[in-house]
Amino acid sequence: MSGSTITPWVVGNWKMNPMQADAKQLVQNLKKLLQDQEIAESACQIGIAPISIALQSIQAELQSANRHIATVAQDVSRIAGTGAYTGEVSAELLKDSQIEFVLVGHSERREFFGDAPNILNEKVQNALNAGLTVIYCVGESLEQRENGQAEQVVLQQICDIASVVNAQQWEKIVIAYEPIWAIGTGKTASPADAQAMHATIREGISQITPIGQTMALLYGGSVKPENAVELAACPDINGALVGGASLNAESFYKIAQAFANTK
Template identity: 75%
Template structure:
């Protein structure tokens, strides 16, 4: 069944970018675009995931935007509360600072920083206990896709968290499918390929939780204004996790518009 009744999300993952002055200008430019052409939160939710040291300054800027824009943490500690954990920021500290959304499981965290299923499960457990909404990232490598393992890998990543998420917590989960081979490469899964994987993810979610048809599944991987309209037209693609294009206010606004218009 399609997730077409779901309000889409378009979330900009800024990764380790930009400098503070540029971040402030980027937010101002985005706010100006939204004044000129509104993206109603009834048609599309918008989020921005800045670097950790900019979370509060970005949140302050976003709080007076003409539409509601969520501030999203790019990561969270596998530890809870407060304590002697140098360099860590817990879910409790994020929530205490007004941050309610977090990315968990991005392929860069998995591949570069060693976030294995146990670490991810710990992060998800504590984030959900703090009542955060999680954007959980899944995706396969080019080698896995070419060997015919793509669906198996992605569905396993969904199953990895099934034992951690309680029945009443699935409404706090958003899935982001990002084929690793398409992240920052300029390559994008075709709309048909993306829709096929999203439908499989939807099928897998429905086997795990009655909430399966109400969970947003975002597409990520070189999403840009030029391909957003086609992606938005796919039944099970409920938004986008946007990397490089989110560092350009015009492009990011156009992507949000594409999903908002499709949802009307």
């Protein structure tokens, strides 16, 4: 199945960066690039995932862009609603702040913060029930890939959430495949390897829901302008979850441009 008819997504995950002044300048630089040479929303959807305390200020800055740029939360609480849960931000609070998208399951959350499958299920369920779109991250370690377990691991991560996603809610899911060994390392899966995994993901998720045929599948893992065109040419790669390169407006713009021009 070619994903060429799927509008690609390019999402910048800023992680725990940058300082406020730098964040504001970064957004201003991106807006200027989009003003000088627009990337149509129909050609590529664009999102920015800033730190939680900057969600609304970045969202406000993006309002003056010449096209829609989504503001994406990097995480969400496993607790729904409101209550005595110090430090938590629920899906309902995000929705109330007009945040419509959230990352769930990033490998750094899994590795450093104990986001086990049962916790991720709660986060996914809460986000979907609140009406958010979930960008659900999956990926294998280098050891798992070398042991021939990559496909098994990734498909299991998708199966993990199947029990809490109803038939209609799959429309609110985007899958981001990010091999752990390629995140922040400068290493990137070859376009052939990335395409092979994306094709496996599409086949696997299509056995769960027919929406799998039209679901956007993003690649994440040291995506940069130098490899974006090749990745964008792969039929089942429908965009990118961009880490370090998203902290440079020109690099991020060029990645979005690559997907807009190739798909």
